[in-house]
Amino acid sequence: MNAHFQSIFALATPMGRSALHLHRLSGENVFAILSPYILSPHNKKSVDLVSLAKKSEGRACTRYVYIIDQEKNEIDDVVLTIFPAPKSYSGENIIEISVHGNPLISAKLQSLLRSIGMRDAQPGEFTQRAVLNGKIDLAQAEGINQLIHAETLGGVELARHTVDGVLSRETGDLRAQIISILAYLEAHIDFAPDEVGDYEPASLLPQIHAVIERLNKLHATFSSGLKMREGVKVVLLGKPNAGKSSLYNALLRYDRAIVTHIPGTTRDVLEDRLVIQNKDFVLLDTAGIRATEDEVERIGVERSLQSALSADVICLVIDIHKLDCSQIHDHILSEIIQFFSSVKLAEEQKIIPVVSKQDLLTDEQISMLHEFNQNFLKLTKDLEYKNCLNNNLVLISSVNTELLCKNLVNHHSLIIGEVSKKENPTLISVRQKDKVLNAINSLNECSKLIAIKDYPEKIASLINHSKHSLEEIVGEIHLDNVLDKIFSTFCIGK
Ligand SMILES: Nc1nc2c(ncn2[C@@H]2O[C@H](COP(=O)(O)OP(=O)(O)O)[C@@H](O)[C@H]2O)c(=O)[nH]1
Numbered sequence: 316m317n318a319h320f321q322s323i324f325a326l327a328t329p330m331g332r333s334a335l336h337l338h339r340l341s342g343e344n345v346f347a348i349l350s351p352y353i354l355s356p357h358n359k360k361s362v363d364l365v366s367l368a369k370k371s372e373g374r375a376c377t378r379y380v381y382i383i384d385q386e387k388n389e390i391d392d393v394v395l396t397i398f399p400a401p402k403s404y405s406g407e408n409i410i411e412i413s414v415h416g417n418p419l420i421s422a423k424l425q426s427l428l429r430s431i432g433m434r435d436a437q438p439g440e441f442t443q444r445a446v447l448n449g450k451i452d453l454a455q456a457e458g459i460n461q462l463i464h465a466e467t468l469g470g471v472e473l474a475r476h477t478v479d480g481v482l483s484r485e486t487g488d489l490r491a492q493i494i495s496i497l498a499y500l501e502a503h504i505d506f507a508p509d510e511v512g513d514y515e516p517a518s519l520l521p522q523i524h525a526v527i528e529r530l531n532k533l534h535a536t537f538s539s540g541l542k543m544r545e546g547v548k549v550v551l552l553g554k555p556n557a558g559k560s561s562l563y564n565a566l567l568r569y570d571r572a573i574v575t576h577i578p579g580t581t582r583d584v585l586e587d588r589l590v591i592q593n594k595d596f597v598l599l600d601t602a603g604i605r606a607t608e609d610e611v612e613r614i615g616v617e618r619s620l621q622s623a624l625s626a627d628v629i630c631l632v633i634d635i636h637k638l639d640c641s642q643i644h645d646h647i648l649s650e651i652i653q654f655f656s657s658v659k660l661a662e663e664q665k666i667i668p669v670v671s672k673q674d675l676l677t678d679e680q681i682s683m684l685h686e687f688n689q690n691f692l693k694l695t696k697d698l699e700y701k702n703c704l705n706n707n708l709v710l711i712s713s714v715n716t717e718l719l720c721k722n723l724v725n726h727h728s729l730i731i732g733e734v735s736k737k738e739n740p741t742l743i744s745v746r747q748k749d750k751v752l753n754a755i756n757s758l759n760e761c762s763k764l765i766a767i768k769d770y771p772e773k774i775a776s777l778i779n780h781s782k783h784s785l786e787e788i789v790g791e792i793h794l795d796n797v798l799d800k801i802f803s804t805f806c807i808g809k
């Protein structure tokens with residue numbers, strides 16, 4: 316028998332003490348192998364799983380039964396479900412057994428399974444078999460792995476889309492387009508011009524460019540997908556005592572950062588996950604930015620500026636509560652200008668100026684802020700990098716973070732863009748991204764050969780490369796070492 320297809324088993328739930336342990340068995344012969352050890356609770360006669368599968372007409376079927384060992388000692392009373400092939404996760408016959416969640420019971424069951432000819436499954440081996448049996452493709456298998464390992468809601472959502480086949484359909488469509496380009500070239504390789512017309516490869520360019528454009532769009536989904544999986548990075552920056560750590564704690568809803576009236580309290584960069592309206596963020600609190608002789612604080616300031624470089628959104632926290640109304644406009648502008656001069660931002664990085672300590676502000680100060688907002692465009696028009704400014708608005712916020720949260724959620728949608736929609740494909744692994752890049756490179760190379768009207772054989776070979784790269788995404792071409800590498804990161808029992 317092919318080693319790949321020996322019957323395998325694994326505990327699919329963690330091996331701790333819990334209400335239940337779920338064991339999973341997969342293989343052509345599992346029903347026959349296990350039947351002698353399954354007893355009906357009523358008459359203590361063995362339950363023939365092979366005939367049960369026949370009776371259930373290929374559908375899953377669940378029974379409450381006893382499992383005994385080779386000496387006919389009872390191992391446990393269990394709930395057992397059979398999934399006859401091909402309507403099972405792996406495409407083979409599968410049995411799932413829920414035993415009482417005691418490691419000793421599970422160990423007894425596993426030792427029975429080993430002694431009756433099954434072996435322990437490798438990580439991801441059930442899913443690997445699902446791929447080999449054509450139940451799912453490789454991209455979907457990667458989705459399943461991420462569905463289990465994702466640490467954010469966004470990560471789960473993207474993995475879900477991939478498991479549902481959104482990426483597989485996109486690569487399938489692109490592949491079909493590439494094949495139609497290939498058909499033209501192959502016609503000119505196989506037949507003379509009087510049969511298939513003159514060889515005019517330039518006529519393929521619009522189609523090739525359309526595919527490249529679609530591939531480029533797909534390639535770009537990797538980084539926005541990564542942000543959706545890991546969270547949009549929000550950094551709180553500002554002068555010492557501006558109220559950054561207080562805002563940090565208010566957003567996180569617990570006292571995470573130390574807050575004191577002493578300037579320079581925060582030294583290290585603090586980082587936490589934050590979820591607002593099911594959107595994932597990574598929130599960073601930083602040391603206040605100022606020139607300082609204190610060696611530790613100086614390092615803290617450097618780290619603050621460093622973290623700004625990798626931020627998606629920077630909340631520039633500004634304290635105006637001690638200022639005269641007449642000073643407010645100039646003060647906010649100068650903080651923004653100082654910030655732009657200390658950190659060189661990319662256009663896609665956004666700044667939200669946030670005025671803190673709302674409760675300490677007078678009505679006059681607040682109306683000055685409203686006035687500032689109304690004239691924001693005019694006031695900031697000469698600023699370099701003004702594209703980075705959020706919606707041209709200064710928010711008033713401190714312990715009341717509602718408005719800021721609303722803004723962060725809006726930013727999240729802008730940054731993540733289309734990838735969050737379930738109909739849009741997203742690349743979820745570096746492997747997939749590399750394959751798309753290979754496909755793009757081959758097609759770009761193709762355009763160059765077309766420009767010099769090179770032989771159809773040479774152009775076709777490059778088109779074939781790009782087709783193969785797309786096929787590798789879904790695993791239509793699979794090499795054993797690639798599969799082993801991918802599945803080694805899976806859980807045992809999946
Ligand atoms: N009344 C009031 N005090 C605040 C507010 N935010 C911060 N503070 C005070 O301002 C001081 C500095 O706050 P902190 O959050 O440590 O500022 P950081 O240095 O920017 O992190 C502390 O004494 C805080 O209690 C606020 O919204 N209202």
Ligand SMILES: [Mg+2]
Binds near residue numbers: 560572573580601
């Ligand atoms: Mg602080």
